[in-house]
Structures are given as C-alpha cells and as structure tokens.
Amino acid sequence: MQIPWRAAPRAALSSPLTLLVSVVTALLLSFVVAAAVMHSAASGSAAIDYQQDRLCREALHPSLEATGIPHQYVPGIMREIEKAVPDHPPLIGAYVREQRVDFGGLPTDAKFGYRPGATDHLKVLEGGSKDGLWVPQSIAATTDLQLGRRGMGGRLPPVTAVYADLLDPLPEWWCPERHFVVPNVLDRDELATAVVWMPSAESFAALPPEIAGVTDLTVRFPAGVPGTIDEAAALLEEGTARIAPIKEGFNRTISPLGLPVENARQTVANVRSAVLPLTLISLLIGLAGVATVTVQWAQRRQPELRLLWVRGAGPFALGGRGVLELGLPLVVGGVLGLGTARLLLPWYAPSVLLPPGTVTSAALAVVVVVAASLLVAFATGALRTHRMFQVAGRGNRLRKVLTALPWELATAALAVWAWTRVQHSGLATTTKVGGLPR
Structure with missing residues (x-):
C-alpha cells in the first residue's frame, strides 16, 4: 500500500514535546562527540603554547x-x-x-x-x-x-x-x-x-x-x-x-621546536585515549535516549500506526514513518550540537586554536552520530510496532529475561575501562603524598 510519506514530517508537528525532546537529545549527543574531537585537537595547541612560553619566541x-x-x-x-x-x-x-x-x-x-x-x-x-x-x-x-x-x-x-x-x-x-x-x-x-x-x-x-x-x-x-x-x-x-x-x-x-612538537603529539594521543571511552559511554546513553524517544513516539502514534498496519504496512514501513517524523528534529539537533561545540570551545577546551580540518572532522563525526540515531530510530520503530501489532501477547519469556538483565553493569564496566585508561595514560595525578604528577 502507499504510505502518506509527504505528510509524515508535517504530522510530527502535532507532537511538539516529542520534537523538542528529539532535538535536545540529538543536540547533546552531537555536542559530546564534536566536543571530544575538538578538545583532543585543541590539547595539542595548548601543549605547543605551554612549551613556547619557556622558549625564545624570536628563535623558534x-x-x-x-x-x-x-x-x-x-x-x-x-x-x-x-x-x-x-x-x-x-x-x-x-x-x-x-x-x-x-x-x-x-x-x-x-x-x-x-x-x-x-x-x-x-x-x-x-x-x-x-x-x-x-x-x-x-x-x-x-x-x-x-x-x-x-x-x-x-x-x-x-x-x-x-x-x-x-x-x-x-x-x-x-x-x-x-x-x-x-x-x-x-x-x-x-x-x-x-x-x-x-x-x-x-x-x-x-x-x-x-x-x-x-x-x-x-x-x-x-x-x-x-x-x-x-x-x-x-x-x-x-x-x-x-x-x-x-x-x-x-x-x-x-x-627548539623539536621536542615541543613531539610532546604535543603525545599529549593529543593521551587526551584522545582518555576521552574515547567516556565519549563511547555518552554515545550509548544518547542512542538509548533516541530509542526512548522513538518508543514514546510509537505510543503517541499507536492509533494511526494500527490503521496503517491494518491497511498492509509492515514493521519496516512503520519504522520508516518514524524516521520521517523524527529525522528532521534529529538532524537539526545534530547541527545545533556541532555549532554549540564550536561556540563553547573557549569554555571547555584548553586552547581556542584548532588545527586545519578539525571542524570538518567534528562535522563528519556528527554526521555518523546522526546517521546512527536515524538507524536506531528506524530499528526501534520497526521493533516496537512489530511487538505491538504482530506478536502481541507472545515473547513474554524473552521480555522478562531482557528486563531482568542488569544492563547497568555494561555502563559500569565501560566506566571502569575509561578510568583504567586515564590512570595509565599519564594524565592522572598520583595519590601519594609528596609525589609529583606523572
């Protein structure tokens, strides 16, 4: 059957709260990823500037x-x-x-x-x-x-x-x-x-x-x-x-710049190594937020989705309908997140100087994140409608098992991994009294 694709983005306006939550979720998710890229790159500039203060600037x-x-x-x-x-x-x-x-x-x-x-x-x-x-x-x-x-x-x-x-x-x-x-x-x-x-x-x-x-x-x-x-x-x-x-x-x-360049590159590698696990945790939490928003959308659209289901639309078509309604807010949130990360650079980064191509790399990372968000929205919409209309009343055992699993342990394990990487990257300070940072 023919799904009213053209009306889907306009139909999303009937749920402004869902749109707002989608934009904010994508904004935060994109901000974290873009800020991680920019922060890592800016750490090298900060290291160069720090070491130049101990050199003769007229003889670099x-x-x-x-x-x-x-x-x-x-x-x-x-x-x-x-x-x-x-x-x-x-x-x-x-x-x-x-x-x-x-x-x-x-x-x-x-x-x-x-x-x-x-x-x-x-x-x-x-x-x-x-x-x-x-x-x-x-x-x-x-x-x-x-x-x-x-x-x-x-x-x-x-x-x-x-x-x-x-x-x-x-x-x-x-x-x-x-x-x-x-x-x-x-x-x-x-x-x-x-x-x-x-x-x-x-x-x-x-x-x-x-x-x-x-x-x-x-x-x-x-x-x-x-x-x-x-x-x-x-x-x-x-x-x-x-x-x-x-x-x-x-x-x-x-x-005089030989050692500073080497040290600055090592600084970038250390910061990236320390930030990567934290960014992955934030990414997983953000994608879980996108899935939650999609579930809420399916609940609000249940009568309309049921009508489309009765008329022959399958789970993939209904999942695509969810992408059409939530896709634009997610894209807008991604753009706003990238812009916010660039605008707030002086507040969270050690330097405002970015190497050429850093913003482009951050934009590509945001594109990947937005694409992942759209994929999560599509998969969540398809699975949710499949459960609501096609296998209602079945799969209770699997649902109980999934509900009983302590998914928080996965996040905790990632946090421990992140802390371990920070400890061994040279960025952490010693807890021994009288010791010096490594």
Whole structure:
C-alpha cells in the first residue's frame, strides 16, 4: 500500500514535546562527540603554547651559532649566508671577544658587536644618533667617555649614544642573544662586559685588528609564532631544510621546536585515549535516549500506526514513518550540537586554536552520530510496532529475561575501562603524598 510519506514530517508537528525532546537529545549527543574531537585537537595547541612560553619566541625557527671565527672571514661568511637563503632573510649577529679599548680617555674592557636593528631595541640614556657607536652605561661609567669622541686614535666611529645595559628578564627580541649581550659575571673565562654596538656591518668589518680578535656568529630567522601542532611541525621542517645548506662551519644547531612538537603529539594521543571511552559511554546513553524517544513516539502514534498496519504496512514501513517524523528534529539537533561545540570551545577546551580540518572532522563525526540515531530510530520503530501489532501477547519469556538483565553493569564496566585508561595514560595525578604528577 502507499504510505502518506509527504505528510509524515508535517504530522510530527502535532507532537511538539516529542520534537523538542528529539532535538535536545540529538543536540547533546552531537555536542559530546564534536566536543571530544575538538578538545583532543585543541590539547595539542595548548601543549605547543605551554612549551613556547619557556622558549625564545624570536628563535623558534631553527638557527645556527658559531664561535671562534677569525674576524677577517666574517664579512664573507655573512654574504654567503644571505645569498644562500634569499627566500627568508636571516638576522645575523656578530660579536668579538672582550679586549682592552681606548675610547679617547682611560682604557677599559669592552667588546663590539653588530646586529641589524639592535639600536631600535635599546633604551637611550644620552645622545641617540645611529651613525656611531652605542656604548652601554656600565662601560661609559668606567672611563671619561664623551659623545662625539673617536676611540683607538680615531680609528673607531664616534660615540653617539649611551644606552641602558640589557638585564634579565630580556625583551623577546633579545632573548636568543642572551649569552652574547648579558655579561656573565659567574664565568671566569669571560670578562663581564656588555656590547658596544657598531653602526653598520661595514664598520664592524673595519674594526682595528688589536680589538677584533675572534668573532662569535649567530644566524636567526625571525618567523611567526605557530599556534598548532601542524604549524609548529611545518616551521620545524621548513627551517631544518633552510639551514641545511649553510650549517657547515657552525658548531651549534638550535631546533627548539623539536621536542615541543613531539610532546604535543603525545599529549593529543593521551587526551584522545582518555576521552574515547567516556565519549563511547555518552554515545550509548544518547542512542538509548533516541530509542526512548522513538518508543514514546510509537505510543503517541499507536492509533494511526494500527490503521496503517491494518491497511498492509509492515514493521519496516512503520519504522520508516518514524524516521520521517523524527529525522528532521534529529538532524537539526545534530547541527545545533556541532555549532554549540564550536561556540563553547573557549569554555571547555584548553586552547581556542584548532588545527586545519578539525571542524570538518567534528562535522563528519556528527554526521555518523546522526546517521546512527536515524538507524536506531528506524530499528526501534520497526521493533516496537512489530511487538505491538504482530506478536502481541507472545515473547513474554524473552521480555522478562531482557528486563531482568542488569544492563547497568555494561555502563559500569565501560566506566571502569575509561578510568583504567586515564590512570595509565599519564594524565592522572598520583595519590601519594609528596609525589609529583606523572
């Protein structure tokens, strides 16, 4: 016979309470699944951000350092580096070792350096012109320094500024250069002096031989701060490939993102492992709620369903009728659940930054959940009508057995499984007094 399919969705409006319960059930079910996907992905971004707070954000890109380079070779090395990486201009810092220097008055200990843009990140105390030497206050106080005076018998540029010494905590721009710009008063092998900044690379190359000596070189590549695991991994991979052609001759390669990326990926795996059992429990409870709503629908529609049954409609047709009436509310609830999970992300996730494709993955998970809900609604509707009209009065023994089974034990077993996974995932804290979290 022909079932009035077109009228089924409209007929659902006659039971607004059932529609409301269907929407809310699907909303909660979809929210839990979508939130689990987003929370797991966001945990990686939170781990990256947490570990970046302990690194120099200006040197997250892999970088190079070399020590003890003869000063006369430095200009050529700098030119070769700039030619080798034209796609990402490097920020090169050069520092000579401390020597006895005459600034036109009493001799004092000082070391000279050059780094493009250095004078833009210093606090000026006297003067300020950028075409001469910038002397730290700690050195200026040890000699009768005068602005405009040329040291080393006129072979140095004139002193044009006195700046405040760089001290901890350093600004971000100076963080990767800390070893070279902050005097190490605890190291007996080095003189505790700050840097006298040269106005240009040419003036640094023209330093008098008696104060040039050997040079320490740093090659940094300023880059944007990554927010997700994918961005951090991409920066690490691209940076490693970028410095590969120029790393020969450098005795130190710095890749600060290597361990954070590995740790962040492990964090995502741990969180997903811990959340998965809880999500499965919520999914089963939600699908049980969908089945309950379908049973209530069958009870409310019993006279109409009986009429259709008498006219020749079978259990599958009546189950399909239930999907037509409850399907739209379930789909609407799924969409609302996905939107709610995305909207409330700042409230439940450790980070608001999601890797590309996370929302798509969450949407696919919601589609699977909605499809499962529709399947449960169809099966429940078919079984319920089958029991009401086709096998009424039979199957009492099976019904009694199913009723007597302690189904709560299944949920309890899943809860124990979830707790065990949390305990062994490294996310749980120890209960021992004085112990530290794993």
